Amino acid sequence: MRGQFPRVFVLPTKLSPVELDRIEGSVAELTWDAAEAQVFVGKISRRERALFELRRLKVLTTETSQPMRDHRSGIPLVKGAKTSTRRNGTDGPHQYQDTDSAGHDEFQPLRPGHIQVVRLQWLEDSLDAGAVLSTSNYLLYEGIKVENDPQPALAPTQVSQASTDDIAHETSNRPPESSQYSAPSQRLRQGSRERRTSSGGRSIAPQRPVLVHETTSEHDLPLPPIPAFLxxxxxxxxxxxxxxxxxxxxxxxxxxxxxxxxxxxxIGVRAYSTSIATLAAYPHVLQSSFEVSRLPGCGLKIAELYQHWREHGSLAEAVEGSKNERLAVLKLFYDIWGVGDTTAREFYNKGWRDLDDIVEFNWGHLSRVQQIGVKFYDDFKLKIPRSEVEEIGSVILGHAQAIDGGFQMVIVGGYRRGKAQSGDVDVVLSHPDETKTLRFVEKIVRALEKSEHITHTLTLSVRNSERGQTALPWKGEGRHGSGFDTLDKALVVWKDPEHAKSPHRRVDIIITPWKTAGCAVLGWSGGTTFQRDLRRYCKAEKGLKFDSSGIRSRSDGSWMDVETDPELGPAPDMVTAEKRVFQALDLPYRPPEERCTG
Incomplete structure (x- = not known):
């Protein structure tokens, strides 16, 4: 890529989560803070819409005096001009010159304080061209940031200048009031007032950003260089x-x-996950907010939060959230095994406020997994020390080898990453003889039920065995059974039969054929952001689909054997198989203790 992108802010309007995720993985200079952005890109095509988006983000500007021009023809790009058009999923016909990107000038850095709003096609064409192109042919608006609003709030007649269809689209895509969350654009890195919920509770929204307070001495501090890997x-x-x-x-x-x-x-979860992963990998003790702001994936917003944390020892939003009754109830429900954040909000919106409400009013409608999650709620909340994780793993391996002595096992999850305590226990079992892993999950569960270690079997899946453990081809996005982790597995409740007072534990037993053991171990060992970025890397950089049950080509959907060495044959053990996966993906091998992205 020739040149470097400016700080880019992606307007979420009309972009699906999949599109946002793709864009996020394409540009390292992406920022989640509108206040520090230089170029705003989005699926929009009108100057009025650009102004509407900026005001909604509270980015106050005055328009530059120069008209937008095609950088080759010099024709002013004015509304209503009779020019050629090209559609790319935007919200109307383009009112400006549009030509092929070949021959475009490269992007020229903007002057301090200047911002631009451009069509998303600029980003797409730049990536295709391998160079950061000039924004001339994509420009909707250029302005200079101002500290105070130079004019009063838009009057009704002024608001009407923005496309009625645009505003109707934005309104129609907002979740209902009862859903307790705002439209994506309201949630993105901007200040908004704390709002009342329909049930009388209160939800915490981010506070208006404030200027980072820095001293001259902070800028005099010798800062370490940012590691190249960041x-x-x-x-x-x-x-x-x-x-x-x-x-x-x-x-x-x-x-x-x-x-x-x-x-x-x-969107906020993804943004914070990116920042957390960066800070977790930064090897130096932070000294100033300026040091934070220069880190990729952080920017001014995270720098402001760091400044507040350094002064107060906590973050205001976290403190307010801990006092918020509604969020406390949502957390209670979310911590039920088998209940996600969406279901937790549904429970709250029905008027339930504790576990007794769920038992009294909805017990018959809960899934069996959720019923068990409620029944053993207190036990499942208890963390599992490493020594107990190892004991559980030893019992499982012992029973597996009693069935066939050739079985190998790797304890994965947080334990393998070096965590002192785990929320559950995840183990991957495999055998060099593929016939031994066929329907083996049923055998190991029966053996552990007989020994009274398994008290409840929540899920027992034999999808991999049902198709003869053959590699499942990938059929494209959104297709059921298209390669999502289809390994045989059992999700069970575990209890030590020799200690009556021992708590119930959550244990996942995963069975993989030897040919995909490395993918299984890798897929179950990384932190959440590590796993997300591994999938993004495979898609964007390699044209591959990765999950715990194997690697597939996105061009023809075929499974790829990356774990069998042409000369050495199959891997001698599961960790060696995992290393071969890293090598096949052109990734440096990271031991599991270095995959703790949070």
């Missing part, structure tokens, strides 16, 4: 240890991220 957009390419020198700040950000999750703010 400049990648994929956390799977960098080491992220289990312990970070900035653990206190990271933990506060995780609290805020959880509040966003409970509110249904998926």
């Amino acid at each position: 400049h990648t957009t994929y956390s799977c390419q960098r080491p992220t240890p289990v312990t970070t020198p900035n653990a206190g700040f990271v933990e506060e950000l995780k609290k805020v991220r959880e509040l966003r999750l409970l509110e249904g703010d998926s």
